[in-house]
Amino acid sequence: MKHRIIKFLKTPFACTFMAVFFGFMVACGILLVTGYSASYSMAIIFNSIFARPKFIINVILKSVPVILTGLSVAFAFKSGLFNIGAEGQYIISTVVSVITGIIFDFHPVIQIPLVIISGMLAGALLGSIVGYLKSKFGIHEVLTSIMLNWIALYTCNYVSMCERFHKPDSDGTYMINPSGYTLVLNNWKFSESGREFLKHNFILNDIILKTDFNLNFIFCVIICVLVWFLIYKTKKGYELRVSGLNPDAARNAGINVERNIIFTMVISGLLSGLAGAFTVTGTSSHNIQTLSMFENYGFNGLSVALISGSSPIGCIFAGLLFSGLLYAGQSLQYKIGAPSEIINILIGVIVFFVAIIRIVPILLNKYLEREENLNVK
Amino acid sequence: MENIEISDKFAVQMRGITKIFNNHRALDFVNLDVKKGETHAILGENGAGKSTLMNILYGIYGADSGEIFINGRPVDIKNPSVAINHGIGMVHQHFMLIEKFSVMQNIILGNETTDKFGVINTRKARKKVQEIISKYNMNIDLKKKVRNISVGTQQKVEILKALYRGAEILILDEPTAVLTPYEIEELMNIIKNLKQDNKTVIIITHKLKEIKKSSETCTIIRKGKFIDRVDVIGQTEQNLAQKMVGREVKLQVNKTPAKPGEKIFEIQNINVLCDRNLKTVKNLSLELRKGEIYGLAGIEGNGQKELLEAIIGTRKVESGKIIMNNSEIQNTSTRNVLDHKISVIHEDRHKNSCVLSMSVADNMILTKYSKKPFCVNNMLNYEERDKFTEKLIQDYDIRPSNCKNQKIRNLSGGNQQKLIIAREISNDPDLLIAVQPTRGLDVGAIEYVHKILIKLRDQNKAILLISLELDEILDISDRIGVIYDGSIVGEFSQEMANENNIGLLMAGGKTNEAQDN
Numbered sequence: 016m017k018h019r020i021i022k023f024l025k026t027p028f029a030c031t032f033m034a035v036f037f038g039f040m041v042a043c044g045i046l047l048v049t050g051y052s053a054s055y056s057m058a059i060i061f062n063s064i065f066a067r068p069k070f071i072i073n074v075i076l077k078s079v080p081v082i083l084t085g086l087s088v089a090f091a092f093k094s095g096l097f098n099i100g101a102e103g104q105y106i107i108s109t110v111v112s113v114i115t116g117i118i119f120d121f122h123p124v125i126q127i128p129l130v131i132i133s134g135m136l137a138g139a140l141l142g143s144i145v146g147y148l149k150s151k152f153g154i155h156e157v158l159t160s161i162m163l164n165w166i167a168l169y170t171c172n173y174v175s176m177c178e179r180f181h182k183p184d185s186d187g188t189y190m191i192n193p194s195g196y197t198l199v200l201n202n203w204k205f206s207e208s209g210r211e212f213l214k215h216n217f218i219l220n221d222i223i224l225k226t227d228f229n230l231n232f233i234f235c236v237i238i239c240v241l242v243w244f245l246i247y248k249t250k251k252g253y254e255l256r257v258s259g260l261n262p263d264a265a266r267n268a269g270i271n272v273e274r275n276i277i278f279t280m281v282i283s284g285l286l287s288g289l290a291g292a293f294t295v296t297g298t299s300s301h302n303i304q305t306l307s308m309f310e311n312y313g314f315n316g317l318s319v320a321l322i323s324g325s326s327p328i329g330c331i332f333a334g335l336l337f338s339g340l341l342y343a344g345q346s347l348q349y350k351i352g353a354p355s356e357i358i359n360i361l362i363g364v365i366v367f368f369v370a371i372i373r374i375v376p377i378l379l380n381k382y383l384e385r386e387e388n389l390n391v392k
Numbered sequence: 393m394e395n396i397e398i399s400d401k402f403a404v405q406m407r408g409i410t411k412i413f414n415n416h417r418a419l420d421f422v423n424l425d426v427k428k429g430e431t432h433a434i435l436g437e438n439g440a441g442k443s444t445l446m447n448i449l450y451g452i453y454g455a456d457s458g459e460i461f462i463n464g465r466p467v468d469i470k471n472p473s474v475a476i477n478h479g480i481g482m483v484h485q486h487f488m489l490i491e492k493f494s495v496m497q498n499i500i501l502g503n504e505t506t507d508k509f510g511v512i513n514t515r516k517a518r519k520k521v522q523e524i525i526s527k528y529n530m531n532i533d534l535k536k537k538v539r540n541i542s543v544g545t546q547q548k549v550e551i552l553k554a555l556y557r558g559a560e561i562l563i564l565d566e567p568t569a570v571l572t573p574y575e576i577e578e579l580m581n582i583i584k585n586l587k588q589d590n591k592t593v594i595i596i597t598h599k600l601k602e603i604k605k606s607s608e609t610c611t612i613i614r615k616g617k618f619i620d621r622v623d624v625i626g627q628t629e630q631n632l633a634q635k636m637v638g639r640e641v642k643l644q645v646n647k648t649p650a651k652p653g654e655k656i657f658e659i660q661n662i663n664v665l666c667d668r669n670l671k672t673v674k675n676l677s678l679e680l681r682k683g684e685i686y687g688l689a690g691i692e693g694n695g696q697k698e699l700l701e702a703i704i705g706t707r708k709v710e711s712g713k714i715i716m717n718n719s720e721i722q723n724t725s726t727r728n729v730l731d732h733k734i735s736v737i738h739e740d741r742h743k744n745s746c747v748l749s750m751s752v753a754d755n756m757i758l759t760k761y762s763k764k765p766f767c768v769n770n771m772l773n774y775e776e777r778d779k780f781t782e783k784l785i786q787d788y789d790i791r792p793s794n795c796k797n798q799k800i801r802n803l804s805g806g807n808q809q810k811l812i813i814a815r816e817i818s819n820d821p822d823l824l825i826a827v828q829p830t831r832g833l834d835v836g837a838i839e840y841v842h843k844i845l846i847k848l849r850d851q852n853k854a855i856l857l858i859s860l861e862l863d864e865i866l867d868i869s870d871r872i873g874v875i876y877d878g879s880i881v882g883e884f885s886q887e888m889a890n891e892n893n894i895g896l897l898m899a900g901g902k903t904n905e906a907q908d909n
Binding site: 256260261268 | 704706725726727728729730731736738743744745746747748749750754758759761762767770771772
């Protein structure tokens with residue numbers, strides 16, 4: 016029995032769960048020290064995530080970009096690359112999606128894929144530059160992607176202020192043409208009959224009318240599963256894993272490691288790009304704005320990938336956790352006046368614990384070993 | 393054998409040492425007695441627990457039970473610095489040197505003499521080091537960076553490091569595993585000098601020849617158990633081997649004369665550059681026939697590495713041709729080379745031929761993952777992989793037999809090598825290139841690998857054996873070529889070859905000069 020518990024505690028799932036738990040404990044401690052009621056704050060956090068259907072849906076919708084950037088980072092990790100450029104790939108994708116969305120105005124069947132694919136390709140392009148420089152000249156991917164992050168940021172600012180796209184008296188561009196929205200029942204829900212119908216159905220009203228209800232999350236889950244499939248079931252995935260874990264052995268086995276680096280960065284860029292494109296088509300304000308600093312979608316992806324232990328499926332849950340915490344952080348701020356930094360600390364602590372929680376299996380092994388020695392004696 | 397009393401005549405005595413790793417008794421009540429000023433060998437197969445025992449003596453592991461006595465007094469060695477204070481020094485099999493530091497910096501690292509401002513006083517340290525160097529007659533340039541010196545010299549640096557810290561008892565872990573014949577000779581001289589200076593030396597090894605050469609007494613360990621403590625004089629190699637392995641071992645390889653067939657592989661005047669863009673393989677030509685083992689002898693760094701990389705397509709061939717089965721394969725992809733039925737057993741299996749953090753099954757398909765039946769329509773077929781893995785585990789007796797899903801990291805070195813050999817041979821190659829295929833393996837495993845290579849030869853395959861171990865080359869090759877400074881400087885049939893004429897060519901001498909001397 017005891018051994019079974021210990022075996023369970025050693026699983027990645029249990030470890031991650033413990034890390035999250037410890038993260039919350041530390042956050043409670045910080046709240047207490049700074050003079051807020053820990054239990055009340057926790058109640059607010061859970062309330063603002065689960066109390067209304069609208070909250071739940073919003074958490075799910077907000078999780079889409081971080082899941083995808085997390086997936087992008089995790090995928091690169093699997094083949095031994097550190098894609099710190101998810102941020103830039105995300106931004107460049109929003110920029111290109113907005114440009115396509117404003118310039119073109121086709122039927123949604125064409126418009127939506129056009130906007131999304133253009134954004135993805137932009138992300139992939141940025142990723143491929145990083146991959147090319149690494150595979151041809153051995154320039155480290157972290158260096159190039161940090162530089163490209165800034166290039167993407169200023170490109171975004173430039174486009175936001177471009178006469179063709181800039182919306183007067185604002186910080187941003189025009190919204191993309193509504194034909195590019197991926198909102199569900201968007202026209203209907205604001206029509207007379209739609210409002211009338213929803214009025215009588217509280218839950219649906221909360222879900223559909225009060226949020227940017229869309230189906231991106233479902234696609235996002237499908238893509239996570241596809242990436243998992245690619246990594247673990249296909250020939251290419253095997254090549255990528257071998258190249259990531261031991262490039263020398265990969266080369267000697269006839270694997271073209273250099274080409275795989277480019278391939279990985281293209282896919283990684285595509286995924287971050289998809290995150291950006293989904294944000295533009297799926298959530299208001301359907302435009303881009305001048306950024307004074309990074310919005311952290313890509314960098315949060317790093318945390319998501321870390322929490323998930325680079326598992327594509329784990330990214331879904333890590334992303335949900337992440338977006339729930341971010342969303343609850345806002346409520347914490349306006350309900351009890353606690354600084355939203357508390358939430359950032361909470362997230363930081365969780366990631367910290369995830370990083371060090373690998374010590375648990377080691378400690379457990381030590382414990383088992385000691386016990387055995389006692390038995391021996 | 394009766395118990396030896398604890399006394400101060402002995403530099404080291406260990407009593408009833410037991411160490412358990414995850415249910416596994418790595419050491420089970422092992423005793424060790426080493427007299428002051430003697431050279432003592434610890435003999436055992438890979439995984440017998442030799443290194444574990446010495447790591448306990450050096451304080452890297454704590455023993456689960458047992459006592460240690462230094463000069464007759466009980467000691468508690470909690471960590472290596474306690475061991476160093478007791479005058480114990482250890483040279484590990486994998487050197488603990490910082491490549492970018494100079495020899496001098498490496499020697500004083502962690503034990504720097506400083507003035508009152510914390511500035512290192514190199515002059516004083518250098519004087520002390522120079523004294524040691526001249527005392528033991530070692531030939532080392534202190535200013536050179538460690539990455540620019542040979543493996544043999546690096547080992548000397550490690551020994552110097554231990555002596556600089558005042559070691560009276562020196563532990564050498566598999567010291568000859570990576571050395572050339574000449575370097576081994578040098579090491580033996582250093583050991584002799586140490587002995588004259590009344591230092592105690594403990595050598596961990598599985599090479600019988602060197603025990604005979606260097607040591608006076610020997611402790612034999614098998615599977616974590618103390619087997620015997622013997623005086624080396626009066627023991628034959630055969631005797632020692634039998635005690636170590638627990639059964640009779642053939643030290644000489646039995647093989648019939650080769651029956652070479654048609655030419656299958658040919659290298660024509662190739663030139664290859666090394667990483668620093670110097671020409672390292674110069675106009676090298678050689679050819680292999682079916683059904684023969686061609687041994688390429690040579691000291692490390694004479695172009696063997698670059699030659700191999702050029703053959704398998706991971707390094708550019710500047711000029712010349714490599715022809716396999718009538719088609720030119722130079723400067724094509726590695727995939728293409730492997731598809732021409734060439735398989736390779738690499739020297740450094742951890743770096744070059746397996747992925748340590750992947751499972752045994754995943755490693756089993758490393759060089760054939762893209763072929764049917766393991767891959768159909770770009771999808772991996774895990775069922776076929778597992779079936780294949782199980783079959784090879786059984787055929788080649790890879791242990792533990794249920795290791796299919798374990799990480800290959802957890803297997804012993806010998807079993808890892810078996811796995812790699814099994815995998816490469818199952819590719820049914822026409823040419824097998826084996827580079828140091830027995831590196832780090834024990835007598836039993838070496839015998840096994842040699843047998844397999846000869847069996848393969850008898851199945852009319854060509855084998856290119858690249859090895860630094862002259863004995864191995866002389867034992868199993870049918871033809872022997874010597875590589876020196878990037879060219880083949882001599883070729884011999886097995887009958888004509890001997891340690892002298894090959895050793896001379898390896899060192900850059902000429903055969904006719906040998907007659908003059």
